[in-house]
Amino acid sequence: MTIGENIxxxxxxxxxxxxxxVLTLLIIAFGIMALVxxxxxxxxxxxxxxxxxxxxxxxxxxxxxxxxxxxGGRRGKRRRVGDKITFKQAKMFxxxxxxxxxxxxxxxxxxxxxxxxKKKETDPNITVYGADENYLDVAGYKLAIxxxxxxxxxxxxxxxxxxxxxxxxxxxxxxxxxxxxxRQVSIRNINxxxxxxxxEKGSSMTFSGDRMVIVPLQTxxxxxxxxxxxxxxxxxxxxxxxxDPAMAEAEGVFRQVRKIGxxxxxxxxxxxxxxxxxxxxxxxxxxxxxxxxxxxxTLLGAAIGLMNIMLVSVTERTREIGICKSxxxxxxxxxxxxxxxxxxxxxxxxxVGIIFGIIAGNWVTYMVGGAFVVPWAWIALGFTLCFIVxxxxxxxxxxxxxxxDPIEALRYE
Numbered sequence: 001m002t003i004g005e006n007i008x009x010x011x012x013x014x015x016x017x018x019x020x021x022v023l024t025l026l027i028i029a030f031g032i033m034a035l036v037x038x039x040x041x042x043x044x045x046x047x048x049x050x051x052x053x054x055x056x057x058x059x060x061x062x063x064x065x066x067x068x069x070x071x072g073g074r075r076g077k078r079r080r081v082g083d084k085i086t087f088k089q090a091k092m093f094x095x096x097x098x099x100x101x102x103x104x105x106x107x108x109x110x111x112x113x114x115x116x117x118k119k120k121e122t123d124p125n126i127t128v129y130g131a132d133e134n135y136l137d138v139a140g141y142k143l144a145i146x147x148x149x150x151x152x153x154x155x156x157x158x159x160x161x162x163x164x165x166x167x168x169x170x171x172x173x174x175x176x177x178x179x180x181x182x183r184q185v186s187i188r189n190i191n192x193x194x195x196x197x198x199x200e201k202g203s204s205m206t207f208s209g210d211r212m213v214i215v216p217l218q219t220x221x222x223x224x225x226x227x228x229x230x231x232x233x234x235x236x237x238x239x240x241x242x243x244d245p246a247m248a249e250a251e252g253v254f255r256q257v258r259k260i261g262x263x264x265x266x267x268x269x270x271x272x273x274x275x276x277x278x279x280x281x282x283x284x285x286x287x288x289x290x291x292x293x294x295x296x297x298t299l300l301g302a303a304i305g306l307m308n309i310m311l312v313s314v315t316e317r318t319r320e321i322g323i324c325k326s327x328x329x330x331x332x333x334x335x336x337x338x339x340x341x342x343x344x345x346x347x348x349x350x351x352v353g354i355i356f357g358i359i360a361g362n363w364v365t366y367m368v369g370g371a372f373v374v375p376w377a378w379i380a381l382g383f384t385l386c387f388i389v390x391x392x393x394x395x396x397x398x399x400x401x402x403x404x405d406p407i408e409a410l411r412y413e
Contacts, residue, residue, distance in 0.1 A: 003340065010341035013313065014348075024309050025349030027302040028389065032353025032382045033360060035295025036375065040361025042287050044373040059240040060138060061247055061272045063093070063233035063254055082267030083258075084230035087221065092257045093233055099249045101237040104134040105217055108232075109224030115163075115213060116186045117171040126167065127212040128187065130220025130228070136162075138236040145177045146196025149216050157218025161185065161192040165200040166210035187213070190223060243272065292381075299385060302349070303393045310342055310397035318404065325406035335402040342394025343387060350386030354379055 014021040066082030087107075094103045109128040114121055132154040136143070144165060153160065163171075163185070172180045177197055184191045192215065201210050220228065233254075237246045247270050260266060314321070321334060358379075362372050 007340055007344060009337055010344040013317075013341055014345065017313070020309060021345055024302075024306050025345050025352065027305050028299065028346055028349030028386065029353035029356065031295055031298030031302050032350050032386065033357040034298055035291060035385075036354050036357025036378050036382050037360035037364070038291035038294070039288055039378045040358055040373055040375045041364040042291065043375055043378075044362065044365035059238070059243055060234060060236045061243065061250070061270050063235070063250060064269050064271060065230055066267050066269050082269075085233065085268070087231055089254075089257050090231040090233055093250075093254050096257065097235070097250060097253050099235075099237070099246050101235050101242075101246055102134050102138055104132060104138040104234040104236070106131040106135050106139075106232045106234070107217065107220055107228045107230070109215075109220045109228055113187055113213075115167060115171065117183065120171050122167065122170060122211075125211065126187075128220065128224060129212055129214050130217040130224070131214050132217050134236075135214070135234075138234045141201065142199045144197045144199045146181050146194070148196065149214070154216045155218060157216050157222050159190065159192045159219060160195040160216065161187075162196045162198060162214040163194060164198050164210040164212045167213065168194075168197045188223065247272070295385075299389050303389045306342060306345065306389070306393035307397060310338065310394050311400070313341075314338070314397050314401045317401075321401055321404050322406045322408070325404070331402040334404075335398045338398035338401050339391065339394045342398070343390030346386040346390035346393070347383070350382050354382045357382070 063085070065084055090105045094105055097103055107130045109130055111127050112124045113126045113128050114124050115126050116122075131149065133149055133151045135141075136148055143162075146162070149160070149162070163180070168177070168180055171185065172183075180194055180197060183194050185194060186192070192213075198210070198214075235246060235250055237243055251266065251270060254268060255266060258267065324334065358374065361375070365373065
């Protein structure tokens with residue numbers, strides 16, 4: 001008997017006990033959906049984060065408050081948070097840092113602002129960022145149209161704004177990019193002139209570079225200063241080879257700015273973008289292993305249920321097995337038939353679970369602003385696990401069926 005014939009018999013057996021088979025494969029489907037869904041969302045979020053950090057380049061680093069970066073709460077140990085970086089300190093660092101590099105000052109003003117243009121307005125989820133003339137270059141942003149903020153405009157604090165790409169399209173759906181430049185938008189009933197529009201950046205986690213506005217740093221201090229907890233310093237060196245000496249000098253300069261004694265520990269940290277990428281990859285690997293473990297536990301329950309169903313099926317089809325053996329079917333034929341039936345049920349459940357897992361995973365990804373991902377590796381893992389579960393669950397019932405005595409089987413009622 002060929003594999004094709006065994007598969008055909010397996011489908012006939014499934015149709016004969018459709019409800020029971022559907023309930024069994026749904027258990028498998030939910031296990032695979034949980035596995036593929038979690039792994040898909042983890043992959044998408046990891047890709048989004050690493051892409052956004054990689055756009056900054058390996059030749060950049062940030063000066064931040066101690067205990068506030070990704071390293072701050074590593075392995076569940078939260079270190080003491082350092083004092084905030086004031087505007088005066090950030091300004092002094094920029095003036096005193098003489099290493100051949102580009103220094104950028106920036107600050108977060110709000111994450112829940114509404115931007116309006118005439119009768120159109122956004123949801124209250126727009127990020128307002130204050131930046132100097134170097135921010136776009138250091139942070140890896142590019143302009144689709146318009147010009148950057150100048151050093152004088154950043155110091156004076158003019159009412160001008162650079163719009164994220166998605167934000168510009170929402171406020172000006174019927175305008176070309178050229179016609180948006182120079183128009184007036186309002187934030188908190190304060191008018192700002194559109195200076196430029198960013199190229200599409202993409203999203204990571206809950207932050208989207210396409211749903212943000214950038215204003216001159218002094219403008220942010222004027223209107224959003226009370227919400228600014230600390231200022232950010234980013235440094236970009238010409239070559240990644242120079243990153244370590246640049247960081248060493250930055251630490252020395254900022255210790256002087258903060259007036260930290262020689263024997264005192266620094267209350268700030270220096271983070272490299274490639275270091276953050278490595279940390280993200282390391283942490284997501286742990287999450288992936290946890291997700292696989294959770295999926296395996298669910299599949300173990302499904303395997304036990306499938307084995308029970310197959311044992312019931314052997315009992316119900318005892319006379320059928322006896323007839324097959326009396327007509328010349330070998331033990332191997334019966335064994336393969338029941339194994340194929342178990343594998344077919346598992347693979348159908350696997351297909352359903354993978355489809356829903358991809359949908360669920362990418363829905364989570366969409367909610368946090370990531371990009372669509374087709375997790376080929378996890379799809380292959382799902383099919384492989386389903387095959388293993390099918391063999392493991394069907395082996396004992398198949399052996400039991402193959403060992404039935406044909407005479408005793410024919411007399412079974």
